[in-house]
Amino acid sequence: MMTRQAHEEAARASHLFGYFPYIERLSPRPDQIVHGSDNRQELERARAALDLAVDGDTVAIVSGGDPGVFAMAAAVCEAIENGPDAYRKVELVVIPGVTAMLAVAAAVGAPLGHDFCAINLSDNLKPFSIIEKRIVACTQTGMAMALYNPISRSRPWQLDAAFDIARLHLPKDTPVIFGRAAGRPDQRIETVALSKANGEKADMATCVIIGSAMTKVVERHGREPLVYTPRYWPEETGLPNVDAAP
Amino acid sequence: MMTRQAHEEAARASHLFGYFPYIERLSPRPDQIVHGSDNRQELERARAALDLAVDGDTVAIVSGGDPGVFAMAAAVCEAIENGPDAYRKVELVVIPGVTAMLAVAAAVGAPLGHDFCAINLSDNLKPFSIIEKRIVACTQTGMAMALYNPISRSRPWQLDAAFDIARLHLPKDTPVIFGRAAGRPDQRIETVALSKANGEKADMATCVIIGSAMTKVVERHGREPLVYTPRYWPEETGLPNVDAAP
Numbered sequence: 001m002m003t004r005q006a007h008e009e010a011a012r013a014s015h016l017f018g019y020f021p022y023i024e025r026l027s028p029r030p031d032q033i034v035h036g037s038d039n040r041q042e043l044e045r046a047r048a049a050l051d052l053a054v055d056g057d058t059v060a061i062v063s064g065g066d067p068g069v070f071a072m073a074a075a076v077c078e079a080i081e082n083g084p085d086a087y088r089k090v091e092l093v094v095i096p097g098v099t100a101m102l103a104v105a106a107a108v109g110a111p112l113g114h115d116f117c118a119i120n121l122s123d124n125l126k127p128f129s130i131i132e133k134r135i136v137a138c139t140q141t142g143m144a145m146a147l148y149n150p151i152s153r154s155r156p157w158q159l160d161a162a163f164d165i166a167r168l169h170l171p172k173d174t175p176v177i178f179g180r181a182a183g184r185p186d187q188r189i190e191t192v193a194l195s196k197a198n199g200e201k202a203d204m205a206t207c208v209i210i211g212s213a214m215t216k217v218v219e220r221h222g223r224e225p226l227v228y229t230p231r232y233w234p235e236e237t238g239l240p241n242v243d244a245a246p
Numbered sequence: 247m248m249t250r251q252a253h254e255e256a257a258r259a260s261h262l263f264g265y266f267p268y269i270e271r272l273s274p275r276p277d278q279i280v281h282g283s284d285n286r287q288e289l290e291r292a293r294a295a296l297d298l299a300v301d302g303d304t305v306a307i308v309s310g311g312d313p314g315v316f317a318m319a320a321a322v323c324e325a326i327e328n329g330p331d332a333y334r335k336v337e338l339v340v341i342p343g344v345t346a347m348l349a350v351a352a353a354v355g356a357p358l359g360h361d362f363c364a365i366n367l368s369d370n371l372k373p374f375s376i377i378e379k380r381i382v383a384c385t386q387t388g389m390a391m392a393l394y395n396p397i398s399r400s401r402p403w404q405l406d407a408a409f410d411i412a413r414l415h416l417p418k419d420t421p422v423i424f425g426r427a428a429g430r431p432d433q434r435i436e437t438v439a440l441s442k443a444n445g446e447k448a449d450m451a452t453c454v455i456i457g458s459a460m461t462k463v464v465e466r467h468g469r470e471p472l473v474y475t476p477r478y479w480p481e482e483t484g485l486p487n488v489d490a491a492p
Contacts, residue, residue, distance in 0.1 A: 004247075073355065092355075098312075102345060106319070110322075113314060116364055118363075218327045231320050235372075
């Protein structure tokens with residue numbers, strides 16, 4: 001699912017920065033210097049890459065999916081804003097890509113075919129109280145939701161809390177899609193009703209999509225069901241949770 | 247910005263359906279039968295393609311960007327759900343792509359680097375009152391917004407109405423990005439403050455991104471400024487509009 005542009009830019013770079021498994025998938029050439037790192041420490045990685053770029057090197061920072069969606073692009077911009085003046089002279093090119101929610105959505109049909117939100121469920125960088133308000137806002141106004149970074153060893157309860165919040169505002173049979181490693185050979189996609197959704201079905205590599213009250217499951221003989229959210233939202237349907245409020 | 251997967255699947259097809267300019271960009275071979283059409287009539291197009299697929303033909307329906315985001319995938323699913331039983335036996339593969347908001351965001355930095363929403367501003371398929379509630383929900387909970395289909399000859403006022411709503415809840419200097427034909431040779435990207443945003447800067451091919459209260463503009467000598475939304479949302483910042491409510 002990589003674009004030609006991404007392939008070409010990665011090939012031009014003398015230095016490759018990023019999380020080890022992402023770089024491995026690029027099959028770097030022997031003359032490319034690989035700076036693999038852990039999946040955290042984004043700012044340190046951005047600064048190390050910018051330091052080399054300031055010295056005139058061509059550097060690529062590799063993200064999975066799209067670098068602008070809960071990945072390295074914002075960290076690089078933050079490093080430039082708060083770093084030495086020389087960082088602002090670096091030529092920065094952000095190459096867009098297929099972000100996880102689009103790959104997961106495509107694997108089941110079109111659950112993001114109507115208005116939707118993308119929410120990073122990690123509360124490392126924001127309080128969970130704000131995440132909670134965003135989930136409520138989305139469910140109440142009829143938007144589907146893609147949840148990134150849903151769970152990790154140090155954040156074991158947030159995804160179940162998100163399901164609990166969603167259950168207050170959405171029908172029991174609202175489809176929830178657990179999409180793991182979408183587009184890779186080990187892809188695993190599972191759709192369950194919101195009433196049966198739980199955090200045990202997800203891991204760090206999973207992107208979770210919670211449908212809206214309009215999202216449908218279309219059964220097919222001998223094939224996986226399709227999950228899609230219709231393009232329309234009829235006037236007479238209203239927004240039950242909002243319109244019923246005093 | 248097309249993926250290898252999209253190129254390969256389009257090359258496999260005997261029939262290509264879709265809006266004329268999208269198909270032209272694929273440079274179809276002489277042996278591929280092109281069914282170009284207007285940019286509306288999605289359901290009719292989906293049914294015509296499914297009818298050929300039922301007869302055993304290999305058919306590609308071409309969208310710009312990602313077919314799952316305000317494009318053809320939901321229309322195809324809808325046609326399958328409401329069509330003859332034979333439609334459910336068709337092998338359907340949705341190929342994800344780089345949707346417009348990701349290409350526009352990449353062109354300026356990382357304005358979608360924190361939680362965000364994607365809203366189709368066309369009120370052909372839903373009442374504007376619902377769009378309005380979604381815009382309010384996003385601004386109040388601190389999410390950036392990508393607005394698709396912002397304006398057309400038959401929908402001239404909706405984008406300005408959206409800016410007016412956003413101005414009630416966001417700082418005057420919140421960055422607004424008008425991204426036209428992102429990634430194409432005729433790309434045109436313009437960033438203005440929300441106080442100066444108006445519908446005249448957009449056309450049908452524009453995707454508009456409205457930042458959140460946290461979105462920043464980083465000036466650079468001799469280069470276009472960077473626009474990005476930080477990954478973090480500090481607890482002490484709160485959500486002013488929501489937290490101030492009774």
